[in-house]
Amino acid sequence: MNVYTAIVGSAAEPRISDLVHNLEHHGRVDYLTLNADDIQRHRLRATTDGGDECGVALDRDAQLFDGAVLRLSSDYALIVRTKNTAWLSLVPRDISAALELGYFSGNMHWKVQFDGEVLKIALKGAVDDYLARLHPFIESGRVVLADPAHA
Structure with a gap:
């Protein structure tokens, strides 16, 4: 098992992007797809999309991100990708409902975003677990689902 202790750079950097592009043509790029929680971690064990088990052990000042390159050589690249986060969208009926929903979400330690x-x-x-709560x-009727597909 390979353990990666540093981030080489970003796949968006021109010098790295060109190398990765060439490696992709030869099937020599593998991805480590992580969810939003794991991307925040400094130490983890995971399996790449290609099936290789690896470890990540970064210093506290380093942070994984979408496009982080963990390995880059003339014959192989390993790049971090993030899974798209699914969101449950809710519209509170009034200010009172909004405050209560916000307070409740905070007590549940749920990650939230505000969009108007x-x-x-x-x-x-x-x-369904979220909807039950x-x-x-x-x-x-204090809160309405903004996306009825989740009903």
Whole structure:
């Protein structure tokens, strides 16, 4: 198992991008696809998309990101990719509902984003689990799903 202790650079950098492009043509690029929680970690074990087990052990001042290059040589590149985060979008009926929903989401330690009047909750599990917790808000009409597909 290879352990990577540093980030070589970004796949978006011109000098690295050209090398990666050439390696891709020869099937010599592998990806380490991580979720939003794992991208924040400094130490982890994972399996690349190509099936190789690897470890990451970065210093505290280094941070993984989408496009981080962990290995780059003339015959191989390993690049970090992030999974797209799914979001549950909710619209509170009024200010009171918005404050209560925000307070509740904070107590649940859910990662949220704000988009105007919409509160978005990052889904780290089954949407039904989130909807079950939010049932009192939704059933009372204090909160409406902005994306009815999640109903």
